[in-house]
Amino acid sequence: MTPATGQPYVWTHKHLLGLDYLSAQDIRFLLNTARGLADVSTRSVKKVPALRGRVVVNLFFESSTRTRASFTLAAERLTADVLDFTVQGSSVSKGETLRDTARNIEAMGVDVIVCRHPLSGATHQLAQSVKCSVVNAGDGQHEHPTQGLLDLYTLAQRLGRMETFDFTGITVAIVGDVAHSRVARSNIHGLRKLGGKVILVGPATLLPRGFADMGCELSNNLDEVLPRVDAVNMLRVQFERLTSQAFPSVREYATFFGLTTQRLRQAKPGLVVMHPGPINRGIEMDSAVADGAQSAVLSQVTNGLAVRMATLFLVVGAQGAAPAQA
Amino acid sequence: MRSIADQDGVAGLIDRLAQSIRRDAARSGKNQVWALVGIRSRGDLIAQRLAERLKDLVGDRVGSLDITLYRDDLSEIGAHAVVRTTEITFDIDQCQVVLVDDVLMTGRSIRAAIQSLMDIGRPRRVWLAVLVDRGGRELPIAPDHAALDLTDGSVPIAEDEVVEVHLKPTDDKDEILIRRKEGRR
Numbered sequence: 024m025t026p027a028t029g030q031p032y033v034w035t036h037k038h039l040l041g042l043d044y045l046s047a048q049d050i051r052f053l054l055n056t057a058r059g060l061a062d063v064s065t066r067s068v069k070k071v072p073a074l075r076g077r078v079v080v081n082l083f084f085e086s087s088t089r090t091r092a093s094f095t096l097a098a099e100r101l102t103a104d105v106l107d108f109t110v111q112g113s114s115v116s117k118g119e120t121l122r123d124t125a126r127n128i129e130a131m132g133v134d135v136i137v138c139r140h141p142l143s144g145a146t147h148q149l150a151q152s153v154k155c156s157v158v159n160a161g162d163g164q165h166e167h168p169t170q171g172l173l174d175l176y177t178l179a180q181r182l183g184r185m186e187t188f189d190f191t192g193i194t195v196a197i198v199g200d201v202a203h204s205r206v207a208r209s210n211i212h213g214l215r216k217l218g219g220k221v222i223l224v225g226p227a228t229l230l231p232r233g234f235a236d237m238g239c240e241l242s243n244n245l246d247e248v249l250p251r252v253d254a255v256n257m258l259r260v261q262f263e264r265l266t267s268q269a270f271p272s273v274r275e276y277a278t279f280f281g282l283t284t285q286r287l288r289q290a291k292p293g294l295v296v297m298h299p300g301p302i303n304r305g306i307e308m309d310s311a312v313a314d315g316a317q318s319a320v321l322s323q324v325t326n327g328l329a330v331r332m333a334t335l336f337l338v339v340g341a342q343g344a345a346p347a348q349a
Numbered sequence: 350m351r352s353i354a355d356q357d358g359v360a361g362l363i364d365r366l367a368q369s370i371r372r373d374a375a376r377s378g379k380n381q382v383w384a385l386v387g388i389r390s391r392g393d394l395i396a397q398r399l400a401e402r403l404k405d406l407v408g409d410r411v412g413s414l415d416i417t418l419y420r421d422d423l424s425e426i427g428a429h430a431v432v433r434t435t436e437i438t439f440d441i442d443q444c445q446v447v448l449v450d451d452v453l454m455t456g457r458s459i460r461a462a463i464q465s466l467m468d469i470g471r472p473r474r475v476w477l478a479v480l481v482d483r484g485g486r487e488l489p490i491a492p493d494h495a496a497l498d499l500t501d502g503s504v505p506i507a508e509d510e511v512v513e514v515h516l517k518p519t520d521d522k523d524e525i526l527i528r529r530k531e532g533r534r
Contacts, residue, residue: 033428059415059432068468071418101418333432336418340427 037341038150038157039334041166042212050216051188054176057326057333058185063100064328073336074101077134082108082124083160084140089300089324090160090169094137097331106133121145122152129153134339138162143205156338164203169334170299171209173327175217177319178254180326181295190219196248198224198280199258199307200269202231206299210256211237224248225258225280228269245280246289254295257282257307273306282308287317295319353504354497354525359480359516362496363395366478367402369494370447373476374406377445381473384410384444388462389433391451394516395480399449410444412437419461441470447493451514453479456490481525483512497525 034052042050063071079098081091091107098105110124125136135156138146143163150157161167179185182193195214201207201223211234214221221239223230230241242248249255260276270276282296296308296318304310313320354362374383383406387396393413400411415433417423423430448462463475482495483506499506506512506527513526 035428056432059417059434062435063418066469070468072464073418073423336430336432337428340423340430343427 034337035341037338038146038159039168039338040146040150040157040159042168042171042209042216043166045216047216047218050172050175050213053172053333053337054179054188054330056337057172057176057329060100060332060336061326061329063332064325070100070102072102074098074103074134074339077101077103077339078106078132079103079135079137079335080106080108080128080133081160082110082128082136082138084110084121084138084145085161087139087160090139093324093327094158094160094169094331094335097328098135098335100328101332101335103134103335106131121149125149125153129155134342135335156342158334158338161205163205164208165205166209166212167205167299168209169327169331170206171213172334173323173330174206174210174256174297174299175213176326176330177297177323178295180322181319182253188217190214190217193218193254194220194222194252195254195256196222196224196245196252197256197258198245198282200229200261201225201234201258202229203261204258206256207258211239215239222248222252226270226276245282246286249286249290249294252294253291254297255282255290256297256299257302259299259301260303260306277306281306282312284309284311284315287312287315293317297323300324350526350528352524352526353512356523359514359523359525362480363398364402365496366395366480366494367399370399370403370476370478371406373493374445382410382444383407384412384439384441384446385449386412386414386437386441386446386462386466387449388458389413389415390519391514391516392449394519395451395514396449399447399478410439412439412441414448414462414465416458416461416465419465421457421461435465435469437469441466441472443471443473445474445476446472447476447478450477450479451481451516452512453477453482453490453492453495454485454512456486456488459490460488480514481512 081094095105133155137158137160138149139160140162143165146157146159146162159168179188197207211221215238222242223234223239224242224245227243235241294317298320302313385396385400385407387393396411400407413436415435417430417432476493478494479492481497482492482500484500509530510527511530515524
């Protein structure tokens with residue numbers, strides 16, 4: 024972690040808005056910190072005093088159960104106080120609501136705002152209008168950095184790369200609705216920075232050509248891609264975001280892009296199967312696959328806690344000391 | 350910068366620590382389970398070397414403890430905090446746990462380490478073994494064993510100087526140094 028020459032590495036990011044804005048060294052440092060925090064969850068007292076007296080606010084403009092629960096538990100394991108703030112969609116202009124709400128919350132004296140918002144870039148705007156740290160818990164179709172980080176962590180764990188967090192020689196297929204997926208974007212940035220190769224697979228309607236510019240291979244054929252990859256990340260079909268007819272029917276989607284037991288046989292024996300949850304069983308993957316030995320779905324949830332603890336710990340640590348940057 | 354112990358000197362001090370831990374163990378009676386827990390990032394190396402000398406007493410009950418999350422100066426060191434893994438693979442409940450650190454000064458690390466240990470389990474007793482006690486306590490903490498006691502002023506240490514223990518493989522060689530303070534290690 025400390026290079027042989029020069030200054031020791033220091034984390035300087037007061038906000039976590041996306042993996043796009045982090046260097047490979049930043050990402051590895053965060054994942055290593057998560058490693059150090061993972062054992063807190065296995066002890067008799069599952070709490071450390073690192074953020075005692077700090078306040079973390081969950082500011083969610085979109086419904087979420089898992090991510091919010093994970094952030095809440097992460098904050099509580101660091102002994103921070105947690106305030107839940109849910110704003111349901113209203114007639115008020117979203118931009119105004121966000122700024123006003125954030126300033127009101129900040130006036131209560133908070134240290135970190137964890138924000139989920141349906142608009143891409145909303146957390147950037149938030150970071151500019153408040154003095155405390157902002158953590159992006161998913162903004163529109165832009166990024167979901169902690170999901171990307173927990174996927175990287177889980178992948179390293181399954182592939183035996185926890186010592187280096189280096190994915191050189193590893194290929195990951197991200198399958199499904201790439202166009203609308205913030206999970207895909209965060210994964211692409213993270214995997215590419217850590218040396219991995221990414222193949223995006225999905226129907227042409229959900230796979231904009233622009234993704235090739237991010238250094239990804241694009242494919243519409245899962246059967247052809249499957250034998251070449253070390254891991255698959257099966258994106259959830261987001262019925263709430265699919266407004267037009269992106270594909271003819273759910274059944275057709277499942278036929279071409281669902282991970283079935285039969286299809287799994289064409290894959291490498293050690294294929295790691297990931298899914299950001301919640302799974303539409305029978306659509307993105309069969310129940311037998313979701314619950315099978317190759318599925319890392321529950322590890323993803325467990326690791327999410329450690330990654331979010333690391334995130335909260337580091338952004339608070341960078342307050343004051345760091346120059347203002349994303 | 351001056352050296353107060355070379356490789357042989359360090360080995361001799363670790364021998365001395367091992368002997369005095371052994372004496373305590375002999376006095377504490379039979380049926381006690383002994384373990385060593387070293388505080389990162391030098392105490393863990395000392396604990397491993399003690400374990401080689403105390404194989405019959407501790408077996409493979411050697412752990413390392415990262416106290417970063419328990420430090421009382423987190424808000425001051427901020428971004429410089431580096432969290433490492435705590436690796437204690439055995440059950441410390443009912444154990445005679447010897448906490449091992451390189452240099453004892455203010456006692457604040459030890460306070461943090463004790464709190465951390467208590468969150469992991471309930472040892473029967475916690476002992477403290479350090480390679481060097483340089484004095485300068487800010488808390489009521491005293492070592493059970495200090496291989497090199499500098500609190501008597503036998504080696505003068507100025508206010509702006511630090512005592513550093515270097516150990517392989519983290520460092521190039523084994524030695525104990527006194528040097529002028531310069532930022533963080």
